[in-house]
Amino acid sequence: MTTHSPQGFGYRARRTFTRLLVFLVILGLGGGVVFLLGQLNARTFTVVQENGELAVMKGRALPTGAAAYRPGDPRLADAYAPIPLEGQDVTLLTQQKFTDRDDLDRALFPLLETLARPRIASGEPAKVERGLYYLRRAEKLSGITEEQRRSLQSMLTDVAFYQARQKLEDARRLVSEGLAQLKLASETENRHARAANQMLTTVGPSARDLEEALRRAVHTDSAPDNSPVAPAPPQRPSSPSGDTAAQPPAAGPTPDAGPLP
Known part of the structure; x- marks a missing residue:
């Protein structure tokens, strides 16, 4: 009577099935790890320096790799350009990784603040306009902290003052140029000379007053106050007894009443 060898068909089939099952489990676990790493990388933000600019990168849906971040919302495109x-x-900054966009916003704000603050404080129109560009980008960062929001509001207040002063200066210049052109038109022989004279008569005095008021507002009233502080009046020394009550004035000489009768 013959016996079945342990190396028979059934044994080999079970062993093959077991190996295949183990392989599939390992393959599934490996695929799961790759998927999770891809999901984690897809939520990771980094920044890189390229051609004198700081570019925001977002991870791909792969374990490694990143591409330039382009938000789906067009309103955020300028914020992360x-x-x-x-x-x-x-x-x-380029050595850090951010797994949340709010963390990225909080990290980008100090850079934008550093770029904006000295420019808006310069008082020069071109530099103020450049500083305002950085402030507008900082405004679009929704994840900044409350302290950063207060700092941003403070800078916006400063730039509002400089913008207002520049607009007043532009208005003064336009008024001055308008008066000069009216005067030129009124002094030459042309079909508008009479109308120009009437306009100068009507608005000339008021326009000159307005121009002077604008000049004072821009060049005098808005200048920093450098006047010296008046010293405090000296205090009178107190009496040795500590009594601070005022002493009665000494009586003056009484007038001579004359000889008694």
Whole structure:
């Protein structure tokens, strides 16, 4: 009577099935790990320095790799567009990774603040306008902290003052140019000379007063107050006894009443 060898068909089939099952389990676990790593990388933000600009990168749906971040909302496109560095050192920033967009916003704000603050404080129109560009980008960062929001509001208040002063200066210049052109038109022989004279008569005095008021507002009233502080009046020394009550004035000489009768 013959016996079945342990190396028979059934044994080999079970062993093959077991190996296949183990392989599929390992393959599934590996695929799950790759998928999770891809999901984690897809939520990761980094920044890189390229051609003098700071570019925001977002991970791909793969374990590694990143591409330039392009938000689906067009209103956020300017917020995360490449930032001109203008000589700023961002080495530490480029070494960080951010798994949340709010964390990215909080990290980008100090850079935008550093770029904006000295420019809006310069008082020069071109630099103020450049600083305002960085402030507008900072306004679009929704994840900044309350302290950063207060700092942003403070800078916006400063730039509002400079913008208002520049607009007043532009208005003064336009009024001055308008008066000069009316005067030129009124002094030459042309079909508008009479109308120009009438306009000068009507608005000339008021326009000159307005021009002077604008000049004072821009060049005098808005200048920093550098006047010296008046010293405090000296205090009178107190009496040795500590009594601070005022002493009665000494009686003056009484007039001579004359000889008694």
